[in-house]
Amino acid sequence: MINQLNRPYNYSLEESTCVNNSGNNWGSQTNCIKALKVAMNTHFDNHQNEKCCYCGLLYDRTGRGEVEHIAPKEVAKYPQFSYTPNNLAKACQLCNSSSMKHTYDSVSQLHQVYEQCEFKIVHPYLDNHLYHYKFNYGVRQVLIAVNNDSDKARESIRLFELDSEKRTRARAIERNQERLENLYNLPINIRNRIKRAVKFR
Secondary structure, three states: OOOOOOOOOOOOHHHHHHHHHOOOOOOOOOHHHHHHHHHHHHHHHHHOOOEOOOOOOEHHHHOOEEEEEOOOOOOOOOHHHOOOHHHEEEEEOOOOOOOOOOOOOOEEEOOOOHHHOEEOOOOOOOOOHHHHEEEEEOOOOEEEEEOOOOHHHHHHHHHHOOOOHHHHHHHHHHHHHHHHHHHHOOOHHHHHHHHHHHOOO
């Protein structure tokens, strides 16, 4: 239900030049950086199926999706990874909120090579989610639990409240909806109407 991501954003030569010219500054307001962020949003929407990289739920259920820095980009933390492809994904507004991931330092051991850093949570790209999580599927609930005594899974479940009743019910609703869509091969406009109808608050 929470799937490992395998398609980070791949910069074009022009985009890489733009990032370098901006001084790796995520807050740059240059036109090329603005265009890059639009392209990133489209990429993540397509390759994540509009699902949050942390909770696996459709990210519009909590308001909107947001481009997320898995290792925080703040100057006091890890600005060097602001544009690192494996550090960027899309998260739902709730998982990226100030009450959850927003101010959290996810790095437990820093390394100058991003992929060799150690993380406290299940990393959207670098970790095999099937190793860390296990699910118990029901019609009204899809329960999540720690697999293989994983500390990363334990921390992710705590931080993002993945075992809350609301998230448990939402996973079941989405799973049931997807099964119906696959069974009846529903057109996209009907699928969107169903999504709006079952959207939780």
